[in-house]
Amino acid sequence: MIKINPTFLLCVFLLFNNQLYGQKQNKYERKLFFPDIENYKTLLTDFHQHTVFSDGLVWPTIRVDEAVRDGLDAISLTEHLEYQPFSKDIPNPDRNRAYIVANDFTERLNKSIDKKLIIINGQEITRSMPPGHINAIFLDDANKLLHPNDSLKGIQEANKQNAFVFWNHPAWPAQRSDGIARLDEFHKYLIDKNLLHGIEVVNELYFSEEALDIALKNNLTIMGTSDIHGLIDWLFKVPNDDEALNTNSPGHRPITMVFAKNKSKESIKEALFSGRTVVFYNELLIGKEENLKPLIQKCLLINNINDLELGYSEDGKSTIKKIEIKNISDAPFILKNLNPFTFETNSDIISINPNSTHTLAVKTKGEDLKNLEFEVLNGIIAPKEYVKIILSVD
Ligand SMILES: [Zn+2]
Ligand SMILES: [Zn+2]
Incomplete structure (x- = not known):
């Protein structure tokens, strides 16, 4: 019988786990x-x-x-x-x-x-x-x-x-x-x-x-x-x-x-x-636009794009896309939808916790989905002005 060292297994698991969850493991650090x-x-x-x-x-x-x-x-x-x-x-x-x-x-x-x-x-x-x-x-x-x-x-x-x-x-x-x-x-x-x-x-x-x-x-x-x-x-x-x-x-x-x-x-x-x-x-990020925008674009990653599997879609032609937004940073994000689309999973305001993945179901109505644009309501670039970001879905 092959004996597998439990420590080895744990290392493999942690390695994978780390890759799955980015810089931080999926626990508080x-x-x-x-x-x-x-x-x-x-x-x-x-x-x-x-x-x-x-x-x-x-x-x-x-x-x-x-x-x-x-x-x-x-x-x-x-x-x-x-x-x-x-x-x-x-x-x-x-x-x-x-x-x-x-x-x-x-x-x-x-x-x-x-x-x-x-x-x-x-x-x-x-x-x-x-x-x-x-x-x-x-x-x-x-x-x-x-x-x-x-x-x-x-x-x-x-x-x-x-x-x-x-x-x-x-x-x-x-x-x-x-x-x-x-x-x-x-x-x-x-x-x-x-x-x-x-x-x-x-x-x-x-x-x-x-x-x-x-x-x-x-x-x-x-x-x-x-x-x-x-x-x-x-x-x-x-x-x-x-x-x-x-x-x-x-x-x-x-x-x-x-x-x-x-x-x-x-x-x-x-x-x-x-x-x-x-x-x-x-929960606030405050900075000049030229500094805050690139930072947030690196904090939020589009992880996975899938057509939504809808068991009840009679014609089998769902145009709803499921998109995972992964936040690899320690800041939470409050996003306001600036897209022509509405969501099946959210209202126009989306909260994403630090170090977490949020799944968004976008009702594309069959249109091409290249970018998602949001206003970041906790990203302040001037008094009463919030940074806008574009996440590439391509
Ligand atoms: Zn002092
Ligand atoms: Zn002082």
Whole structure:
């Protein structure tokens, strides 16, 4: 009798299973996944976080562990430059210290993990409005930014170091009592002089449509960050791998997807300066059309096209086509039908869960079905404007 090793069988099954279900197996996995797009790698980042070196509540290594758990490619710990409430217990005159601790830990950790993490030296220039709080990342030396009596000097120094500079939480009610992001003369000056390059449209638990409008009108890079002070798991209700899940949209931190030529600090920086980002926040994807459209086109794949077998079709000439739309990403999609066809299985609004396959029965009335066009209602490209995509059925 031939003996088959059960482990071998399991491996074969897993291999097949993996191919069937794409990058992720058909179960919940905490690490976030989005596919690469044409010519660019999709890198997952969070460039606004805190540790005990300013007013955060964890040691920098915890931020690294969280990022690895979330499957991120790059992070920055951006301590408040001018605000150190724990300086009695943790005196740290060196503003680069959180970066150094995180980077040393990551260099050791990267030897034992598949997806390497990149740590980028950053700082949050913490001023009253205007200009409010400003992040500067890709710094050589954060100490040189400290100019307590001059808001402009720190930003100028960051630019001298060729940092990528973005405006944090421009709609923060502590600094904008009506919750509306708007530009002051100071910001206009910064944009005019090319000293400010991006703006958070998502910060922690909040989205600002007005900030998105500012980004688009002033060609600023669209950013979304966690601005985490406590624990990612607690604030964003992230479930763990081994927890049985019945939720369609598991909690996750806001991330900025950066479309970079390759996975390196230089490429990430180039992509940020070129505005190639999309923010993933709750169930929303927010980005400039030229970035969001190619991403969604890679997330949704047409899997299988079959004529519907209808037992009750008396003449045997059904013109209904069954189409499988497979979502290989961690974002859900809400699609609005823009086709002349109606569906047998859905209304005009179709919800597709993350990492799932949705079968659509299209009533073609015998017409050629080449493309399916949808408006993506959770894909925001401007205030009250949603991206349109075309899925090729050919
Ligand atoms: Zn802040
Ligand atoms: Zn912050």
